[in-house]
Amino acid sequence: MKKLIIGGVINAIISIVVGGGAAWGVTYYAHSNNAPVEKKSHSADKKKVDLKKSVFISMPETLITLHDKDDNDRYMLVEIVLVGDGEDKEKTDLITANEPLYQSIAVDTLSSMSYESVRKLHVSEIKDLLLASLNKVVAARNMEAPYHDLLIKKVVYQ
Template sequence: MNAKTLSFGLVIALVTAMLAAGMTVVGTHLLRMDEAAGSSFLSGLFTSSSKESVEFVEIKNVVITLKSNTPKERYLLLELNMATNNPEHSRRAQDMIPAVRGATVSLLSDMDYDAVRAMNVNELHSKLMAAYAERFSRLKMDVPFDDIIISKMVFQ
């Protein structure tokens, strides 16, 4: 091995060491900036930037007396969940539970037991969403939730 080969090997080792040290310093600096800012530059490269969370506002025990052709009283028990994607909308939906309950009772109490019983969940969902849109438009408000989920439906 001559002096020229030895010096060339030393230069390559020195350049590689300096690049590794520089990358370590830059990486450490980026990680510390992410910790201070509360976000992650590196993880942001590999994840979706549009993370939406869904919040639910529960309405329990909505009892509706349905019309019946028999002298026997007929009831429907519903439990609903209003789905929102925004904490502000969630708070507004919580405040508007009486309007949602009222629209639900108004819609279904005028219906015959057999007609409601014959509906599937999707039909009932569509009718409820239309009733809520109408109720909130009369109140001159936007509907504060994106969807309604029927979590319980019991007929008696």
């Protein structure tokens, strides 16, 4: 009888230790995974743009030739929208006037990649890649960017 009681007490202690460790682990990892998300949301708050005053300018569809691992031609169709300040008519006109430049940058950026690597990218990653390329080329040309964001309206692969 004593052995049964002692065994039950030992099992209870082990259960408490294991359960407590598991609860601590879940809590620790849940809080560590939420921390970067909170930081991202705070940095996004700093970059907020009033979309009520923004204008969305669609670029014509851009066809990009990609090569797959077998060196076959594959195609990607992407439609880009640049977001400009609706209160500044000069900047919005400049976006429209520079459409060929922006399309050229998109083609140059994406066509240098393989089909497989582009297919692995999420639309948000393509957006970030194109926006970084646009900003880099515009800065290299000593121009002020007339847009403040880029959106991907459509992506089609063949």
